[in-house]
Amino acid sequence: MTNTVQNKAVTVAGGYQPQTVHFQQGVPATLSFTRTSAQGCLDVVHSAELGFETDLPLDTVKTVKIPTDQAGTFTFSCGMDMFSGNVVIDQ
Ligand SMILES: [Cu+2]
Secondary structure (H helix, E strand, O other): OOOOOOOEEEEEEOOOOOOEEEEOOOOOEEEEEEOOOOOOOOOOOEEOOOOOOEEEHHHHHHEEEEOOOOOOEEEEOOOOOOOEEEEEOOO
């Protein structure tokens, strides 16, 4: 049990699909982004609230760690904050 990691995948193609992902509080979590479309300005994804920023090369999986110590809803967005998605940490 101690090595359990929650992973969710988000496809980036003119937005984020799904737009909301859920994780359980207190369990290590990672979020994997794959950008499959050059549409829009989604080549960077970042979140000040969740503490990550990464570029997203086309058709490449990029995985970031998601802190799960606090329950709540946190936002990530593209480099220019035009598109956004949510991470919900469930209690
Ligand atoms: Cu943008």
